[in-house]
Structures are given as structure tokens and as C-alpha cells.
Amino acid sequence: MQGRRPGARGRFLRAMGEYLKPQEAIPGSLYRTIMLAGGLGALVVWGVLTYGGFVSSLFLPSPTDIVRTGIELYRDGSLIVHAKASTFVIFSGWAMAAALAVPLGILMGSFKVVEALIEPVVDFVRYLPVSALIPLLILYIGIGTAEKIAVIFIGTFFQLILLVADVSAHVSKDLLDAAYTLGASRAHVITRVLVPATLPGVMDNLRITMGWAWTYLVVAELVAADRGLGYLILDSMRGLFTDRIFVGLMVIGLLGFATDQFFKWLHRILLPWSPKV
């Protein structure tokens, strides 16, 4: 190598050596370029497969097909109806789960008494497939929106409670002890130290379980639905409207992504002190 200018191959090998170190950071511009290339690459592969006629549109519609169908469904108003219905179900089920699971999880992680009381039950229930519980849910609460909300609730509640319990169990003992030696009573330690200390972790887990809630959507809208993105997908399957299925998937993905970004933004706004910001 010495003295001679490295050829293209040399430069490539050197770049590989530099950027493929485990856990090593790479320049931000390079990261964005690669990210863009990944996205474009997927799009190109998709385009070649569909426009090139390698795959039947019955299996994989082309990007323009999907956009066209999407616009159609938007124009006739049905897409908005479906998206609204699903969003309502998801947010209601998830919000109820969060409202109960966060306080219970904090208690469970902090007090051995509570842990012994509810952990076995939670560990049992969370392994039950939500879809298998649907017949019972229909029996208990009927086939309306409430049943769909219940599916989301069950899908997220039992996971969230354990995640939050883990967060509160990992609050540094020294942090609590420091508060005691500053004159805090037990009630003070719980309300002014333990609870705020869990907030970044709780916030993260709320975001993560919201993601899971979206993945339960199709299960929730499996039975007796007349609207919702999950329903759109299931209904399109009957007529083999693959393009509509893809529109449904795209909208779920986009809404999920938007929710995720919203939560990250909320985390920055509400908890500017959080080490995760």
C-alpha cells in the first residue's frame, strides 16, 4: 500500500474496515444515505417484481396500484371511516389498559406483597392467546365495539403491567434511601421519588405497548365488524382485492409509525430531564 494510491478495491476494503466495527458509530450523513438506499432498494425490488411482470398483481400489486386504490378508498370516504374506527378501538383499549396497568405495575414492582398476590395470575393469563379468548368475550360483552376494545385491553394490559413492574423494581434503592435521609416519610418517598423515577421507563413502555395494540387490530376486528382497517383487510380477502389489503396494511403501518413518533415527541416535551431524551 505504501506510496501507491489505493485503487477502488483498496478504498472499499478500507471503508469496510472502518465502518464495520461492532457498536462503532458511523457519520450521520452516511447513516442517512444508507437508510435512504435501504428504502429505495426495497422500492426498486418491489417495482421490478411488479412492473416487470415477475409476480402476478393478485399476489403483489404494484406501488401505483396501491396508491390508486388508496386514493379511491379515500375519495369514497371509506378509508377515513375505517381508520377512525380502528384508531378509536386501539386508543380506548390501550388507554384503559394503561390507566390500570401503570399504577398496578408500580405497586407490583415496589411491594413484594403485591407482587406475590398478582404475579402468578398475570403470568398465567398473559400466555393465553387473545384470539382464543374472543368467544368468551362475545359471551360476556357481546359483539359490539366494547368487545373489540376488550381484545386490545387484554392484549396490552398483562404485558404492560409486567413491564412497568420491572421499571419500578429497578428504581435505584440509593435514590429512595437518599430521600429518607433528607427527611422524607414513606409516603413522600413513594409519591415524590419512586413514581417520578419510573416515568421515563413507563413512558417508553406505553409507547411499546401501543405498538403491540396495533398488531392486535386484525384479531380485534375478526368477528362481527362492519368497519375498521382490520375489517377492510379481512373483507378484501374474500374478494381477493389484494390492492385493498395492501392499502389497509400501509395505513396501519403509517398510523403506527405516526403514533410512535408522537410518543417520542411527548417524551421529549413532558420529560425533558429524562436521560433517554
Next chain:
Amino acid sequence: MAAPKLVLRDITMIYPARRGQAITAIDRLSLQVQEREIVSIVGPSGCGKSTLLRLVAGLIRPTSGEILLDGRRVEGPGADRGMVFQSYTLFPWLTVQGNVEFGLRIRGVGAEERREIARRYIELVGLVGFEHAYPKELSGGMMQRVAIARVLANDPEVLLMDEPFGALDAQTRSLMQELLLQVWEKTRKTILFVTHDIDEAIFLGDRVYVMTARPGRIKEEIPVSLPRPRTLEVTTAEPFMAIKRRVLSLIREEIGKQS
């Protein structure tokens, strides 16, 4: 001599068995701290130094023996015995000022007075200008300064320090030791300082207690008659060295017993 500020009499601490054996962390230990004194405790790691401070703080109860502060028995934690930990224990959701005001707020001190007291102690530890910073924006040394200010703002009877500079790099550690002595010159608080760093123990202390390996007992009490105010220069002079040689040989004996 006046009645001692803090008395530990025949303290034994046995951690009950979870699995396996119960651990005797401290065995019939007695010591005294005079008002306005800085007392250092050194000992090999695992000898029960943190246990000792947690007992004085009232965070745990001794299996037997008693702890007296100004003649009153310690029954639980309280603001009269503020503790600074080795780990960073600032409340991340509070600013520097919020952290320093924490104890005052709990006691119901009014906002105006709180701010005034916080300002005084933030100045004392040299953090003017950082009042509104969150802990995540501070270096390790700065966080420990805030922790010291936070405890002092409570005006405690005794300051308990458990290897507070143990996680800092060597340069920052020396700076913090000098800072602590300056703070002491101004506040004259009684300090019980635990460390495994022999230089630190001697540099700071009026007396050094050397502990035995587990179960922890007092092996020897060594007076440090170096004049105050002290600066780091004393650590290179012969009187300091003589004390250091003595402490070192005592500690070596204990580490030898362990292995």
C-alpha cells in the same frame, strides 16, 4: 471533653439468611464522634463500612447495640443525619436548585426562604450558574457537589459520606476532597466519612478508624494531628507519610487475613 455528638455502642449487624448462611457484617463495634469532628473510617472492601453508615442513617436496624445522636437513640432515618452516597442519587427530574431544596420542601419551608437557602449552598459548593441544570447535564464531580449541597441545606447534625468520591477520576477526587475541607471550614459540620482510600481518609480526618475484615470491628484508632486548614501539599510531607505507612500496614494485615 464534651459529650460526644455520635456514639455507637457494641453494634452487631447480622444480615438474616435468604439462601445459605446469615452474614455477620459488623461485630460488636463501638466508636464515638465529637461535635465538629471529621472522622474517617477505612477498611478493606466488604468489611461493613456501608452497613455502618446505613445503621447510623437509620436505614437499617442493628441486631444488637445502640446508636446515640446527642444522647438520643437513633430509631429510623431522619433529616438530622444526611447521607451522600457513592452512586449518583440526585433526583433526575429536579434541577440543581430543586434537588437542593428537596428536604426543605418536604419540611414545608416557604418558597422564598427555600430559594435563599439553596442559593447559599449552591454557592458554597461552587455551582453558581447551574441552578437550572438537570442532573443529566452535569459531570460526576458536579453531581456530588449538588449531593453535598442538598444534604447541607437540611442543616443536619451529622453528615454521613459513603465513598462519595469513589466513582470520580483521580484529579476530580482531589479537587472534591479540598472542596469538602473548605465546606467544613465554613460550616463546621460533624462528618463521618467512609472510604477505602487511605490518603483520602488521612487527608480529611481528625481521626482515622481502621476496620478489620468482615465481620467488621474497629482494629485501631489513629489520630491525625496535621494542622488545618489543610491543602493537598500535606499529603506529600513526612508526618502524613508516617501515618499512611501505619494505616497501610494495618490494612495489609486485614487483606492478608481475607485471602
